[in-house]
Amino acid sequence: MSMTEHLANFQNIINQLATMSMVLENELQALLLLSSLPDGWETFVMTVSDFAANGVLSVDFVKDSMQNEETRKKISGVCTEQMESDNQKMEDDKNNTVIVHFRALERPKEDEFCLELLIYLTNLGKISGAENHTYFDVVERVAQHLELDDITKIQLTPQDYYSQKPKPNPIKYRSVDRLLDMLVNYNQSSNILYYEVMDNPLPAFRVMSQSIKEGHIKIKCLIFLTEQMESDNQKMEDDKNNTVIVHFRALERPKEDEFCLELLIYLTNLGKISGAENHTYFDVVERVAQHLELDDITKIQLTPQDYYSQKPKPNPIKYRSVDRLLDMLVNYNQSSNILYYEVMDNPLPALQCLKTQRVSFRHATKDEAVVLNIRLPKQSTVGDIFNEIKTKVKLSQPNAELRLLEIFYHKIYKIFPLNEKIERINDQYWTLKAEEIPEEEKNLGPNSRLIHVYHFMKQNAQNQAQVENFGEPFVLVIREGDTLADVKMRIQKKLLVPNEEFSKWKFAFVSLGHPDYLKDSDIVYSHFRRRDGFCAWEQYLGLEHFNTTPKRAYAANQKRCKFEKPVKIYN
Template identity: 60%
Template sequence: MLVPHSDLADNHQSMEVVSQPEAGNTVENQPLEDPPSSRFTWKIGNFTRLNIRKHYSDIFVVGGYKWRVLIFPKGNNVDFLSMYLDVADAANLPYGWSRYAQFSLAVVNQINPKYTIRKDTQHQFNGRESDWGFTSFTPLSELYDPSRGYLVNDTLIVEAEVLVRRVLDYWTYDSKKETGYVGLKNQGATCYMNSLLQTLYHIPYFRKAVYHMPTTENDMPSASIPLALQSLFYKLQYSDSSVATKELTKSFGWDTYDSFMQHDVQELNRVLCEKLEDKMKGTVVEGTIQQLFEGHHMNYIECINVDYKSTRKESFYDLQLDVKGCCDVYASFDKYVEVERLEGDNKYHAEQYGLQINDRYEFPLQLDLDRENGKYLSPDADRSVRNLYTLHGVLVHSGGVHGGHYYAFIRPTLSDQWYKFDDERVTKEDMKRALEEQYGGEEELPPTNPGFNNTPFKFTKYSNAYMLVYIRESDKDNIICNVDEKDIAEHLREEVAKEFGIPVQFQRFWLWAKRQNHTYRPNRPLAPLEENQSVGQLREVSNKVNNAELKLFLEVELGPDLCPISPPCKMKEDILLFFKLYDPEKEELRYVGRLFVKTNDKPTEILTKLNEMAGYAPDEEIELYEEIKFEPSVMCEPIDKKSTFRASQLEDGDIICFQKSPLVETDEQFRCTDVPSFLEYVHNRQVVHFRSLEKPKEDDFCLELSKLHTYDDVVERVAQHIGLDDPSKISDILYYEVLDIPLPELQGLKTLKVAFHHATKDEVVIHTIRLPKQSTVADVINDLKTKVELSHPNTELRLLEVFYHKIYKIFPPNEKIENINDQYWTLRAEEIPEEEKNLGPNDRLIHVYHFTKETAQNQMQIQNFGEPFFFVIHEGETLAEIKIRIQNRLQVPDEEFAKWKFAFLSLGRPEYLQDSDVVSSRFQRRDVYGAWEQYLGLEHSDSAPKRAYSTNQNRHTYEKPVKIYN
């Protein structure tokens, strides 16, 4: 489990997960050597005699930083060796320091090195998390077993391999200032979409065509793909900060669920281009998509024994190349055009395609498709055109939780300068980072520190290119063209100008403050010196507690023409007040504006101005109230109009509510005659569901009532609603539902739906767990144990995250539940099998999933279904032996089980196994990101009905294809 060792809960079970690095602050003058990498070996003698809880290694230096290894010889509250990488001088580093490292920790097997236990991770080290690593590194029982080979002569050998990378201060980093480009905000799990949009935007010919698509000022961007894309591109071109994509996804017709789906970038690109192609028909830019992206390939079938040949010309916008077994792009093209003999069961072998995790795959800066006399070209291809292509963009996937992370390297003008577009951030990068570091595979890094082990070592790369964009040399001047404001419709410029908002010289920001009554109000404007400070520095000033958020109020002064003007100079005696107008007839309280007043002035001096803000006659009599607080109880007091603002104890940020003075003699009767009564009403109103006695399980209607209503009040309101003249005809019997906890207490709790899978019974039971938001996963498990039937009283449970029939995560016991999301992912609890607790050194715990194959648009697709599970395999164990154990576990009848196929799947491509195959040889020994993408697949028909899996309340059991609806 990867956690800072000090944060570990005492009562937890052994689990391992990999944490993603977090963005953090850094000190600008941090040192960084090149190459910033090294290996450190630590021999620990008399290991079994160590009686200390913590044990630190000597200090070693990597990348100019001091590091050390920290171990817990007896475990950090677990029966495992606990091991971490620690920043040695953390206590002496300046405030806000940060450093980022990829590293591996290992316990060396001194009898057989191939059984060395090595685990990799990466982390953003900072003041709160100065150590990071593995709480459950390896069981102490195995470590102390002399036959295992880890302890020889009571000596343990530990190795640490560390690679340090520089990080940016993302609080102060300005992408536009540093690079001239801005990023796109991460909308959710569609972060790969940002890479694609940046790639398309940086094809100027494409951008110009989008600008020239006809749209009008009456169009709504959220309902028009052309206008939404125009707006997005315009903001990318002229904005000074990152741009949101929500309008564009709304124009796609995506709902919240769609925004969280992990679509395939190639599929999204095809659908988006097809949609734009359709929208461009009949316009001046018709045919642009074909001109930019369309190519053709020839498919032919030639019979061996019959004089027959069939040729078919097909168009494409992108090429999907096979990379398995290929060292570079040219090898993939060789495989793409090779003649294939189709016979028997070999007619379709797409399932053999796939890329092993971290296989090295190279791509050139210039791609020559005319090489070797144009062997990739069809006989009737136009040979007068030189097919030499220059690399323009590299879209990258970096392995991580829930699909990993996506970003793009692009060189917009095809110069030597590359840029990395990583959601909101854009940074300058060199060619090596954009190309060679995205080849995948392993990188051999030389050591840098004399006095340590100087043997070169390899680091697994965590990022791979998955989509390449090349531009033909002969067309680059047309494609990399100039795009300026004359290409942009006037109505679009006006609309975006509104969103861009207020010129800097007309802005004044205020800090918020929390008052003693727990309300928040704008407290004071930023001082001139503070206006030049970074956001990070302001956050430290604003927050008395450690809070990632910085809240500001933007004050904008409008002139007579409603255009922004410079804010007035604020003197010490000036206070800023906010005003709300109450209308008792409409029962409406709305904000109408703000004013600066002098502390020694009186409300009578601003009554005319308030009447103007309300649209009343200048001499209208009005009453004023101060809205002091709303929770947990309402406090709203009248203001004496003849007293000064100072005497009424009014200050910056206070809220004044006003209304017409109620007339003494009037026939009008209002439910809430003044502001205090209205606020009390709002505070106490409650929506109540009513059900007819004939249909006690169905809501008949709802009424908005008050918590202060009597029984007679409720009966009268119900009678009015159902049109009953005599309320006494309504039964005096009330049906009620009792919440298991008070409503205010419920609001302070986190509610999770957990599906418990019984170990011996074929059943799944959903349990609702309500715990304080600061509770941990261990608390969830302990609570669940009191509600479920266990196979044994001392059975241990674990909590899993399941998504689309794959296990993505085992939750560490000390993880806070506040950030756990059970809306899109299923939370599954299960007993930990005994065989998993007693893994031998040669055993592997693998993922096993059910799947079927489907073919859509000539593309083979894997569809997972059913319940995924973990399974222990042994070194040298054949598939035939494993099949017996799986059949026993799943209780599948022989006749049905005989139809099943077994395959090793990596990144969605199956490699079918024979009974004699040794299964363990297919699974990598070392820990890698995306372990859920390497699994043993059970291919068979899905006999379950195609419906939502009601037992676990997961509404998204079956994945929807990517669609753009508008």
Template identity: 65%
Template sequence: MKRALEEQYGGEEELPQTNPGFNNTPFKFTKYSNAYMLVYIRESDKDKIICNVDEKDIAEHLKIRLKKEQEEEDDKRRYKAQAHLYTIIKVARDEDLLEQIGKDIYFDLVDHDKVRSFRIQKQTPFNDFKEELAKEFGIPVQYQRYWIWAKRQNHTYRPNRPLTPQEEAQPVGQLRDMSNKAHNAELKLFLEVGCGPDLRPIPPPDKTREDIMLFFKLYDPEKGELRYVGRLLVKLSGKPIEYIAKLNQMAGFAPDEEIDLYEEIKFEPCVMCEHLDKRCSFRLSQIEDGDIICFQKSLPIASEEACQYPDVPSFLEYVHNRQVPLVCGDLLNILLSRSKIHTYDDVVERVAHKIGLDDPSKIRLTSHNCYSQQPKPQPIKYRGVETLSEMLVHYNQTSDILYYEVLDIPLPELQGLKNLKVAFHHATKDEVVIHNIRLPKQSTIGDVIDELKTKVELSHPNAELRLLEVFYHKIYKVPEEEKNLGLNNRLIHVYHFSKETAQNQMQVQNFGEPFFLVIHEGETLAEVKLRIQKKLQVSDEEFSKWKFAFMSLGQPEYLQDSDIVFKRFQRRDVYGAWEQYLGLEHSDTSPRRTYVNQ
């Protein structure tokens, strides 16, 4: 009844925790099973129930849903079949730069995956596409100027040059092939539109070979914020100082405000942002179309000391190195904006401060497994990694999740101890009780038993305890005192098992609590079964369903009640649990225990 109600309807099942002592959510996997229902039908109603189903028998809301799903599937199929006939055009505008810079991105200008995208037939003339954009954006065709993006040698991606009238007369497919050597079906453009005094669109200014278009970002060192403020068409022979008043106007500063200018050059593999000489011409500074200039107010020395990142280069360096991990614990999620170069001590001190813990050494951290979406099995050792960046890397992926737990003793002290989970079995099959025992690593087995005696209730004060090492439901080592029991006795392993079919092959799966049993010469299986039933306290009804098999190298040989068990176990050196054992085949009705594989 319990299996029918609780285990036969799918859902999720938890795997055992592999990180002892860490209170994290165990890894879950979906259970698949079949459910059967017996339905009784009156003979008189048989023709009404067991009959063909036609369209009039389907509910109207199901018809609508099925039709919608079919149309979506047809659209996807048609989209895929016609993909070679179309070009994807992504158009970035000033509005996109204003929306993304300082929020989604800090380096370069735009994330093209978040800009307006159009699917246009390859044979469509680009001028016709401009008409479509005029309707889409409300910008007359004569006010539009389009720039081709280009990837530079330093891996930055900038508007490179405007399209010529001859190019705009070409089909979009030909234009894509001309501009994009990768042939990845996308044409990326930047739409330049002039802006009048009343903020209405106007035709962009004429551009000669002497003119270059620059993009400007403003940095506020007091707030630690970076934002896009616009673009300008400047003369190559001109100097930045000639445009200071215009930049101050764009930033909302006073016309005579002193500002510092920096050129954002690249950000991979490291940030390069250099100071720009305001009195040196753009040509001499090697500034070109699509370059990015960052500027800020000039700060006095006192203000610089008060700001964590006083200038653009230091802020961009911080943004490049920082990681924002979500640190998860039992009761609290902490959002830490920390630099990837910060040390282990920096991280635990920040976590301890957030949760109000006086001793940061009691914080234990565990990295995140990007594939299972769970904590890694082993926590991070005390100062076992140098930087936050190392904590967040899982193979070739970087996570933004870090787990913490609060210990009752400092982590360095805990690492000097050995934590054991001991399952205490009474003489009969009572409910197993799990005890956590923590002892110095140099402790002996005797120390473990002595510590266990203080935690359990014994049948009498002089009762002796025996410690067995169990691995995957099998006894891994035989105590020395039980290897030699005389010529007429044998010590055998007894394991519970069930059979499972995987990939058309039968496999034996062990479960439950293993134990030793002494068998005697001439003893039949029927006699052995009586002793096993008494030891395990199994009801007659349940025990009658059990099967008994001699297991050798994983292959079962089923036994009859009249078989002499002693004859099957002729070897006396039963050192390995994998060689020979008496198997008890039955269904696993016991609750899942998390310690069995530890």
């Protein structure tokens, strides 16, 4: 499915909800749209969250970013599902093309012409340079279109991914080798190039060559370089190798430097940092392993630092996913000299075939919750998660049955079937909660039903009372003749709420955010008989009371339950 189709389907769902008077906030729509992305988009999700204006996501910004990211994946070769199917088709024909739009620099919003240029796809789906789309091939094709004899007078400028405008600095003559280098920068891509026909050949704007008369050979004027860069270049004439001090911190102690390593960075005569053979990914982990006196370097996992939060990024560097130290330290033009390390119990190549799920488990007979980090092969199912949980915690009885809930914004959005594959479960934004199934909820008869029960408060916003959910949601079985008084007794017993506090609670049938308050004599079952096609999380039994549990702070991109009891964490 293309990104356009994905966005259209999402918008259809939003429109259907709007026809039912259920209007989602713009930021919530943006978060839901991000959470709908498949595996492999985690880095994109984090990047979009980092670049949100004032830390607030908008659905239009997310949609535009997703469409741009799809274009980048097609060019840079990140394996989306569409490209994986395309690769099968390209086994016998590995040459592909990309349509590049050329615009005159003085008219940056209008396409002047388009050229179909060759891109070479390897059998891994990654784009690499081929001899037939070098820098000179591109400018030669542009010159042919413009009927220009001297190709050295053509100056090209790439497009800035974020502003969608020409970058301030053009591509210097012969400073790139391939078309790919013109279109992709820091994993962001564009299929637009801006051209300008100069009065003089581009080499005349560079360092004066030795073909100039002997009287001028000592000038060597460097056009467009600052005085500082000129002095730096003079210093680097004899020594172009420089070093950077990288601070390494244990991931479990992210605020304390454990040790520092002096690693080599190669500086070109233009003062730009580039990768050299002596500071590759393997060189870095080997130096770390030597310091830690570890024999197997494949057990070292590194995590870069987030430039804005000054904390470890949520996703570590995958094994052999980067080539150079520079790629570990610089991301989207922002750099850091801090890396976090972790010594894994298994080699990284083996771990990458596994998936770790963070699951909260609350004991049926104890007012205590634990958080379990469960690592299983990606093809495992929810049933395998339950088997792993049973080895880590003591259940109320050996044959107890479990269920897994997906919770978001203090609502239960899904109860997973046993055969659900864990590779399809996203726990980055959604909280996973496992619990024992009470005996009364097994083998429900035709006159019984499971309902959702949520805590809520009423907040005044824009002169309107709005329902705000909080706390830990749960499910409850109700029967056809149950009154609210009967249900209240079971809820108080389940939540262990003192009588004095419980007497202040109000109970309501909430549908699409509108509470309908109930009396003790009301039959609860009758309110849930008709569903009218609504989702289960939009029709629930609401418990209205003040929230007395202290808030727990989360990172901006982890909008999980804000009110929780203390938990224990087990790996």
